[in-house]
Amino acid sequence: MIEIIAFIGLLTTILILQKIHIYYFQMNRYEIKTSYKMLLSNYLIDFVIIGLIDILNYLLYINEYNTACIVIGIVAIVYKIYLFWNIKKYNYQKNKLKYTQRVLRWIGILISIYLIAILLIILLDYKYIHLSLLIFEIVNLIGITISKLIEYIYEIKYKNAAIKKLSNYPNLKVIGITGSYGKTSVKQYLYSILQNDYIVKATPMSYNTLMGVCKYINGTSLDNVNYLIVEMGAVRKGDIAKLCRLVHPDIGIITSIGNQHLDTFGSVDNIYKTKNELADYLMDNNGVVIYNINDKKCYKAWNEYNGHKIGVYVINNNSNDINYAIYCENGETNDNIYKYYKMQNNKQNLSYYDISTNKVVYLSTMLLGEHNLQNVALAVTCARLLGIDSASVVRSVASLKAVDNRLQPKIGPGGALIIMDAYNSNEFSFGAMLKVAKDIDKPIKILITPGVVDMGNEQYDINYRLAALSANIFNEIWIINKVNKYALLEGANSSNADCIIKTYDTLDKNIFSSVNELDDKFLVIFENDLPDTYK
Amino acid sequence: MLNVAVIFGGVSCEHDISIITGVQVVNNLDDSKYSVIPIYIDKNAKWYYLPQKVSIEDVLEYEIVGKRCSMSADSKCLYTYQFGKLKKRCQIDLAILAMHGLNGEDGSVAALMQLNGISCINCPMLCSSLCLDKITFKNYLAGLSLINYLPYISYNSSDDYVNLDKKIVKSFGYPVILKPANLGSSIGIAVCNNFDDLQQNLLEVIQYDKNILVEKKLKNFVEYNIAVVKFRNEFIISSIEEPISKNQILTYSDKYLAGNKIIGMESLTRKFPAKLSSSVKKKIESWSVLLYKNLKMRGVVRFDYLFDNDEQKLYINEANTIPGSYANYLFEGMSFSDLLNGCIDNAIFESQSDNTIKYFESSVLSNVGNLGKINK
Numbered sequence: 001m002i003e004i005i006a007f008i009g010l011l012t013t014i015l016i017l018q019k020i021h022i023y024y025f026q027m028n029r030y031e032i033k034t035s036y037k038m039l040l041s042n043y044l045i046d047f048v049i050i051g052l053i054d055i056l057n058y059l060l061y062i063n064e065y066n067t068a069c070i071v072i073g074i075v076a077i078v079y080k081i082y083l084f085w086n087i088k089k090y091n092y093q094k095n096k097l098k099y100t101q102r103v104l105r106w107i108g109i110l111i112s113i114y115l116i117a118i119l120l121i122i123l124l125d126y127k128y129i130h131l132s133l134l135i136f137e138i139v140n141l142i143g144i145t146i147s148k149l150i151e152y153i154y155e156i157k158y159k160n161a162a163i164k165k166l167s168n169y170p171n172l173k174v175i176g177i178t179g180s181y182g183k184t185s186v187k188q189y190l191y192s193i194l195q196n197d198y199i200v201k202a203t204p205m206s207y208n209t210l211m212g213v214c215k216y217i218n219g220t221s222l223d224n225v226n227y228l229i230v231e232m233g234a235v236r237k238g239d240i241a242k243l244c245r246l247v248h249p250d251i252g253i254i255t256s257i258g259n260q261h262l263d264t265f266g267s268v269d270n271i272y273k274t275k276n277e278l279a280d281y282l283m284d285n286n287g288v289v290i291y292n293i294n295d296k297k298c299y300k301a302w303n304e305y306n307g308h309k310i311g312v313y314v315i316n317n318n319s320n321d322i323n324y325a326i327y328c329e330n331g332e333t334n335d336n337i338y339k340y341y342k343m344q345n346n347k348q349n350l351s352y353y354d355i356s357t358n359k360v361v362y363l364s365t366m367l368l369g370e371h372n373l374q375n376v377a378l379a380v381t382c383a384r385l386l387g388i389d390s391a392s393v394v395r396s397v398a399s400l401k402a403v404d405n406r407l408q409p410k411i412g413p414g415g416a417l418i419i420m421d422a423y424n425s426n427e428f429s430f431g432a433m434l435k436v437a438k439d440i441d442k443p444i445k446i447l448i449t450p451g452v453v454d455m456g457n458e459q460y461d462i463n464y465r466l467a468a469l470s471a472n473i474f475n476e477i478w479i480i481n482k483v484n485k486y487a488l489l490e491g492a493n494s495s496n497a498d499c500i501i502k503t504y505d506t507l508d509k510n511i512f513s514s515v516n517e518l519d520d521k522f523l524v525i526f527e528n529d530l531p532d533t534y535k
Numbered sequence: 536m537l538n539v540a541v542i543f544g545g546v547s548c549e550h551d552i553s554i555i556t557g558v559q560v561v562n563n564l565d566d567s568k569y570s571v572i573p574i575y576i577d578k579n580a581k582w583y584y585l586p587q588k589v590s591i592e593d594v595l596e597y598e599i600v601g602k603r604c605s606m607s608a609d610s611k612c613l614y615t616y617q618f619g620k621l622k623k624r625c626q627i628d629l630a631i632l633a634m635h636g637l638n639g640e641d642g643s644v645a646a647l648m649q650l651n652g653i654s655c656i657n658c659p660m661l662c663s664s665l666c667l668d669k670i671t672f673k674n675y676l677a678g679l680s681l682i683n684y685l686p687y688i689s690y691n692s693s694d695d696y697v698n699l700d701k702k703i704v705k706s707f708g709y710p711v712i713l714k715p716a717n718l719g720s721s722i723g724i725a726v727c728n729n730f731d732d733l734q735q736n737l738l739e740v741i742q743y744d745k746n747i748l749v750e751k752k753l754k755n756f757v758e759y760n761i762a763v764v765k766f767r768n769e770f771i772i773s774s775i776e777e778p779i780s781k782n783q784i785l786t787y788s789d790k791y792l793a794g795n796k797i798i799g800m801e802s803l804t805r806k807f808p809a810k811l812s813s814s815v816k817k818k819i820e821s822w823s824v825l826l827y828k829n830l831k832m833r834g835v836v837r838f839d840y841l842f843d844n845d846e847q848k849l850y851i852n853e854a855n856t857i858p859g860s861y862a863n864y865l866f867e868g869m870s871f872s873d874l875l876n877g878c879i880d881n882a883i884f885e886s887q888s889d890n891t892i893k894y895f896e897s898s899v900l901s902n903v904g905n906l907g908k909i910n911k
Contacts, residue, residue, distance in 0.1 A: 195887045197768065199880070221628055223537045223568070224880045 002066055005073040006057070006129045012080045013050065013132035014114065014139075021140055022106065023097045030102075030151070032144060046083055050076070050133050057130040073130075106147040113139045113146075155211060162214040162246060169222050174247045175382065178232040178240055178278050179255030179292070180271065181428055182375050183208075185403050186255055187231045189379035193396040197388055198226040208233030210242050217247075227386070234274045235264040244281035251385065252278040252289045253378055257297035260426055262456035276301055283307035290381055293337070294374050302336075311337045312381045314350070314374050338384075340377040342370070350377060354390050361390045363397045368407045368419070371432040376400065405529075407436060415520035417442060425452050425528030430466050433527055438473050442523035447474040448511065449527040451484030460487045467491025471499040478511070479503045539569040539879065540613065540627045540653075542644060544576040544594075547636035548722045548743070554594050556860055557633035561589050563863075563871040564631075569879070572613065572627065575601060580638070582606070584615055584624065608650045629882055631875070632657045632857055637717055640857045641667040654886035655833070656878040658856040662830035666854040669748045670716045676851065679829065682822050685750050685841065685850045689716070692745040696737055700730050703749065710752040713737065715744035726752055755844040758852070759809055762837045762862035763823045766877045767884050770827070772820050773865035777809035808867070815842060818849055826854060833885060834878050837862040 021039065028035040040047070053076045060069040097103070117139050121129050128135065166172070175190065177183045187202055194200045207216045208231040222228070232243045257275050265271045279289045279301065291302035293311035302311045343349035343362075350363040350373055365376055380393055402408040405423040412418045417440070421433050430452055437445060447470050451463040463484040470477055471492040477499060479488050485503060492501050504511060507529070515524050541564070543557025544550055554575070561573045573585040575597050583601030585593060593600045603616040604624065611628070614621040630648050632655060634640055642660030649660065657663070666672050670689045676682055686707045690699050703711055713736050715723045723743035725736035740747055762773040823838045837858035841850045855862075863871040 199884050199887065221537060224883045 002061065002069055002073070003126050003129065005070050005077075006061075006126070009057075009073050009076050009080075010129055010132040010135065012077050013136050016080050016084045017133075017136055018110065018140065019097065022103060025144070026097060026100075026103065030144075030148070032141075047133065050080070053079075054131050054133050058128075061130055062127075102147075102151060105150060106143065109146050109150075110139065110143040113142055155214075158211065158214040158218060159246065162217040165217055165222070166247065169225070172222060172225055173227050173251070174249045175227060175229045175251045175253065176232050176244065176247065176249035176278055177229065177253045177255065178234065178275055179253075179298075180258035180260040180275070181426055182255035182292070182371065182378075183231050183233075183253075185372065185375045185406060186253060186378050187229050188403050189376055189397075189400055190253075190382055191229055192400055193379055193383040193388060193393060194227055194229075194386065196392050196396055198386075199224050200227045200229065201225050202229035203231050207231070210239070210246065213243060213246060232278065235261045237265065237270050237274050238277070240274055240277035241281065244278060248285070249278065249282065250285075250287050251382060252282045252287060253382060254278060254289065254291050254298055254301065255375070255378060256292055256295045256428065257301065258295075258426060258428055259455060259458070261454060263454060272297060272301070276305075279305050279307070279309075288385065290378060290385075292374055292378055309336055310381060310385070312340070312374070312377050313337055314340045314342055314370075314377050316342050338377075338381045340373070340380075342373060352377075352380070354384075357390065359390070361394060363394060365397050365400055367400055367402055368409065368436045369432045370435060371429065372402075372407065407433065412518060412524070413516045414518045416515065416518035416522035416524050417520070418515065419523070419525045422526045422529040425449075427452060427455070427462050427466070430527060431469075433525060434466075434469055434473055437523065437525055440523050443521045444476070445474045445523045445525075446476045446478065446515075446518075447525050447527060448478045448480065448507075448515075449488075449525075450479070450481040450507075450529075451488050452528060453483060459484070463487035464491035464494070468495040471495040471497040474499060476500045476502065480507045480511075481505065536568065536570045537628045537879070538572055538625055539564060540572040540574055540630045541633055542574045542576065542630060542639075543633040544578075545634045545636075545639040545644075546576070546578060546580050547634065547638050547640075548718055549635035550578060552859055553633055553635045553639065554591065556635070556857075558589055558591055558594065559860055559871065560631055560633050560875065561587075564875055565872055568876070572625065574604065574613070576634075576639075584613065606647065606651065608647070611651055611653055627651075627653050629653065629879060630655045631878075633861075635855075635857060635859065636722075637667070640855075641717070654882045656875075656882040657834040658830075658832045658836065662832050663856045665830065666836075666856050668717050668746075669714055669853065670746055672853065673748065681825060683848065683850050685753070685852075687751075688749040690737075690747040690749050692741050692747075696734065699737075699749065700733060703733075707751040710754075712750045712752045713740045714748045714750065715740055716746035716748055717744050753841060753843050753845075753850075757809075757842050757844065759811065759815075759819060759840040759842060760837055760862075760865065761819050761823050761840070762835055762858060762865040763827050763832075764835045764866075764874070764878065764881075765827065765833065766881050770824050771866070771869075771877075772823065773862065774808040774867050775811065775816060775819060776805050776807040776865060777811075778805045807864075811842075815849055822851060826851075830854075832856065833882070835861050835863075835874065837865070 020043070021035075024035045024039050028038065053072060057069055057072055057076070060072065117135055121135075177187050177190075184205070191200055191202045201220060201222065203213055203216050207213055213230055228247070230243065230247050230249065232240050234240050254275055257272055259268060259271065262268070262271070265274065281287070282289050283306065286308070288308045288310065289305060290310045290312060291298045291305075293299040293302050293313050299311070302309060338352070340350045340352045343351060350365070352361050352363070354361050363376065363380065365372070367376065376397060380397065383393055403423075405420045406429075408420045410418045410420060419433075419436070421429065437447070452466065453459065455462050464487045467477070467488040468491045472495055477488070477492055479485055479501065482505070489501060489503075492499060518524060541557055541561050543553045543560075545553060547553065557573065557575070561571055564571050571587055573587070573589045575583045575585050575594055577583065577597060582604045583597045584604040585597065585601045605614050605616070605621060606612075607614070611626045613624045613627055615624040616622075630653050632639060632644055634644060640663060642658075642663030645655050645657060645663050646660040648655045658666075665675055670687075673684055673687050676684045688699065688702050688706065690696075703709065710726055710728045711733070713725045713727060723740050725740055727733040727736050737747070758778055759775050760778060761775045764771050819838075819840055826832075826838065827836060835858060837855040839852040839855070841852050842848070843850070861871070861874060863869075863874050866874055
């Protein structure tokens with residue numbers, strides 16, 4: 001009887017905790033350290049309780065208090081089931097555990113180790129069966145280690161397949177895009193411009209890691225393709241260099257250098273160095289690097305770079321006079337800078353001077369936000385380098401669409417103007433959104449945001465500052481989640497502006513349905529959607 | 536390697552010619568670049584998957600050599616029958632249609648490919664079906680009113696042919712040509728010099744199609760053929776040929792059975808390149824490109840023109856969206872495989888812009904409410 005209860009106790013621990021563990025590992029890119037850090041911060045009390053019950057049971061069993069042992073065993077099982085329901089309610093709400101190939105392999109490995117462990121327990125006369133948490137953690141760690149080894153072998157396999165495939169296409173030109181923000185937009189704009197004259201492929205939305213790019217290359221037909229645009233994401237030093245060794249870019253675009261992923265990079269200097277790994281590779285391989293020199297750190301990098309480089313500079317043309325633009329152009333001696341002039345009217349217009357035809361080219365775009373003009377300028381510069389003529393560029397730029405959830409305007413069912421800027425916000429894009437919001441002419445403006453995250457030590461200050469600015473522009477701010485709640489609240493209050501502030505725990509259906517009812521007097525902006533780590 | 540399907544045969548009067556074109560295409564595709572999947576559609580509309588290097592003899596023994604296969608409407612896969620069940624065979628990246636006439640050239644197969652998300656080197660369905668139906672094509676030209684065409688009357692089998700006679704006399708008079716509306720390759724075409732001829736020939740032509748195009752017959756004329764193909768953003772215009780017929784007009788046997796030997800369109804007696812004045816040549820070229828652009832065509836299209844020597848006037852006769860032998864004999868200095876390579880490259884190029892916007896998020900449904908529960 002005792003053995004049966006203890007066995008059920010062990011099984012419940014395994015089934016319940018293992019699922020949480022796998023879930024957290026999947027969320028944290030299968031990193032042991034960060035996953036355990038997060039697990040312990042969320043479940044420390046539960047772990048301690050289970051551990052204590054385990055020890056108590058073990059002691060009772062050894063001293064042969066059988067009835068007490070059974071009672072506590074049953075209580076423990078009930079507690080674990082209760083815990084399971086709570087987890088289900090709060091944690092699996094938005095992103096469910098995905099049973100990918102990797103997870104299935106891992107589960108296979110775990111089952112086989114569990115069988116061995118159970119066999120050992122039976123051989124040791126059920127003595128340690130009560131120490132369920134300990135058994136579980138040991139098996140789990142062994143499982144992760146074996147799984148990691150296997151994944152490593154798979155990764156090498158995928159990588160070699162991708163390298164081999166790329167070597168079959170010697171004429172394929174590769175354009176690498178990196179930066180703290182703006183890379184997905186530049187990628188999409190460049191794709192739209194190039195596809196009128198060439199066959200172009202670009203890595204899809206979230207495929208910007210080494211494995212993601214490998215997977216994309218292995219699964220895509222590259223026959224007849226002229227240009228492959230690769231978005232290069234980095235969270236660690238060396239990430240970009242690895243991607244460069246895989247795809248061998250001929251042209252590089254560095255959109256911005258900011259503080260994104262400071263947690264994993266360790267220091268601002270490391271971010272700077274990592275983004276410049278693309279430039280370092282191109283220097284050794286005679287490529288061209290295009291920098292967005294509106295960005296301060298990019299400007300610094302551009303200055304320091306000795307290879308073939310181009311700086312893209314978007315200038316506010318206050319005089320609204322195109323002759324001024326030409327004057328500036330002719331007066332400029334540094335041919336490493338491509339200048340774009342922002343026209344001072346309400347529309348999002350740019351102009352540049354085309355040396356080959358001696359004409360001023362006017363670009364007009366429907367995209368919102370000044371940072372988007374920089375993104376367009378970067379894409380246009382790259383297209384010009386590749387010999388796309390101005391007429392084609394003008395046509396493509398006019399039809400550019402916003403990337404999903406990046407300052408993407410929509411009209412809600414009730415008629416309100418809704419701007420989705422929910423994708424991975426940061427200080428920079430938050431600021432760009434504020435500029436856009438300021439220019440839009442609507443009587444009531446609502447901001448829905450959880451603030452920005454992944455900012456290291458400065459997170460409180462940044463959110464405080466952003467909230468203070470927002471309060472002057474918006475009539476209402478709806479704060480989502482508790483991560484930045486106080487920073488945003490205090491920031492908004494500090495501005496003394498007449499702004500209503502509401503707080504919500506999660507971004508749920510009720511918020512969406514109330515937004516859907518708003519009429520055309522309203523502007524609603526969704527700024528940032530927190531990564532799973534914060535839900 | 537791209538998996539390129541070459542589809543030929545089909546339920547059409549031009550079934551056999553389609554096989555010739557199909558086999559030519561299969562054997563001219565570059566082995567090192569593409570893995571070729573020849574698909575033959577027999578006269579009962581059944582699909583067969585044939586071996587990679589296919590010959591005419593193989594096609595004739597398709598039931599022994601080939602494997603029954605099929606496609607669905609929502610995947611790029613080709614399925615073959617195994618023990619009566621459909622099994623995935625391979626993915627098709629690109630399709631080359633080598634089908635003439637109905638159930639192929641009319642856009643039906645192009646439509647299937649479009650549904651499956653497979654890009655085709657040929658014309659999409661709209662211009663394919665429009666060009667196949669001779670009456671619709673003429674109606675289109677009438678609307679476009681930029682290109683000359685021969686005056687015509689459309690006749691349906693349910694109409695009274697005495698009435699037709701009156702119309703003919705009233706508008707352009709005898710002799711006339713009767714053409715079944717939806718057949719290519721000059722099948723079922725008949726010349727009528729008077730009302731008796733008309734009565735007799737109508738009975739025969741009606742067997743091919745219920746809708747008949749009645750057209751003025753030119754007395755002293757020459758025919759000119761030209762092909763146009765688009766490689767990315769650049770139009771390539773072939774030389775012009777002048778096919779010569781011993782009879783009054785080019786018949787089926789002239790086109791394909793010259794010397795009792797089936798070798799395809801190349802064997803036809805012809806003048807090539809045709810000798811014609813530069814102004815006519817310019818007109819032919821510009822009209823062809825104009826039509827190609829206006830109908831948003833793709834791949835090789837052959838345009839046939841008639842030139843009236845008496846009146847010195849040029850008329851367009853028809854547009855073949857899938858010409859026999861892909862009209863490769865018209866392109867001087869370009870081999871068949873180069874032509875196919877270019878077409879394939881163009882298809883990949885154009886399919887990029889096909890993929891842009893297909894779905895538009897709307898709030899229509901959320902505003903409708905629950906329709907199922909409406910009570911009156």
